[in-house]
Amino acid sequence: MLLGLVAGCVRYEPHPLQPGALETAFRGRSLSDPGLRSFVARNFTNPPFAWPPAAFDLKSLTLAALYFHPDLEAARMRIGTAQAAEITAGARPNPSVGLLPTWVVNSFPGETPWMFGASFDVPIETAGKRRKRIEQARLATVSARTAYDETAWTVRSRLRAALVEYFCAQRSLELFKSEAQVELNLTNLLSERLQAGDASQFELAVGETEALNANIALRSAESRLADARLGVASALGLPGAALRDVSPAWTAFDAPPQDVSIESMQSAGLVNRLDIRRSLADYAVAEAGLRLEVAKQYPDLHLDPGYEFDQGEHKFSIGPSVTIPLFDRNQGPIAEAKARRDEAAASFLALQADAIEAMEKAVTDYHYALAEWREADQAAGALQRRIEKAMEAQVQLGETDRLTLLYTQLQSYAAMQARLESLRKVQEAIGALEDAIQHPLFDSLDWESATHKGGL
DSSP states (O other), rough: HHHHHHSSOOOOOOOOHHHHHHHHHHHHTTTTTTTHHHHHHOOSSSSSSSSOOOOOOOOHHHHHHHHHHHHHHHHHHHHHHHHHHHHHHOOOOOEEEEEOOOOOOTTTSSOEEEEEEEEEEEEEEETHHHHHHHHHHHHHHHHHHHHHHHHHHHHHHHHHHHHHHHHHHHHHHHHHHHHHHHHHHHHHHHHHHHHSSSHHHHHHHHHHHHHHHHHHHHHHHHHHHHHHHHHHHHHOOOOOOGGOOOOOOOOTSSSSSSSOOOHHHHHHHHHHHHHHHHHHHHHHHHHHHHHHHHHTSSOEEOOEEEEEETTTEEEEEEEEOOOOSSSSOOOHHHHHHHHHHHHHHHHHHHHHHHHHHHHHHHHHHHHHHHHHHHHHHHHHHHHHHHHHHHHHHHHHHTTTHHHHHHHHHHHHHHHHHHHHHHHHHHHHHHHHHHHHHHHHSSSSSSSSSIIIIOOO
């Protein structure tokens, strides 16, 4: 019997980490990974698009992040740990057996001095302790699953922020390229005018300085775009080389939504915020822990049957025993569990207050950012119309107004940079709005399906 019990034990299997192999595997990741294609097909009965998609936008890149990002793998492992704890909580205490060979020193002549006996201990838990342990472990698993969803949202939020930076850097680089070319044209024109006596050496020096500054800004914009591309790769859980031949797309980037109400934000926010759900789950775990500690103040029952072979006589005993809660009634653990429950309640109230404040601030910031973007958009449009009129005048007047046209173009690029900066603020404000309710506002991706089906 003992051999059978030993044979049924789980064997330890070493699984050492191999940093070199893990690094090689990480550097080999790409959006063309067959596993990613299977992930999308396996977890979505009706995939939102074929894989690979025609354009890697926020929707498709979000699915890639859910597949690749290591934070989500760690969150999945924590769910597995919580589920394993449910097995631990459901375990019943094992009975124990003891052998009691006894040597009688003053035995009678002709009698064996040996007596043989055995004792048993069969513990019986009282007050529903096992059921309460299982319930607490089950609630801890719910908390771990909610924490996974929260991690998934954090991954999506970082991805969106990285894409905002990427597209702003990309458009800013295009503007700096055009501006640098105009500065070069302006410097050449001033040089021609200096030779013709229509410009001063000081004007040419100013033009050359501005052209130099434009080239420096261009190099800085190129570096910013390279960093932004690496930021997108990091948000996806991919090496930088994985996006070398991929150009992310975002058709709605230049057309932010026009209005969001605080009422709709508040009604959706407290229901959808994942940290609120996790905090409630943590409170439930603390509440279950208090119930368990209260139950532990009632002692368990132990059945202690025994057997003894004494001079040819078989003696059996049945002796139930119980611990007398004379000095300790589990007051300390009960007080700790109650304090943990009170702490969880206070944390929830603080988190709820922060959530309401975050939603109100996000809506306010968005309205101001949207107003700034509209103003900058109108200013850029007005300058663009002035350039068109100047170009018409140049066609009619020849080269006499070329200098004015170049200066007007530079003003237009400055206005478009200001417009782009205001657009960045709007997109960041939208990100803050979504973070305030921890749910996409303007994304057609089914977020619950993506996290629950795709993640677990």
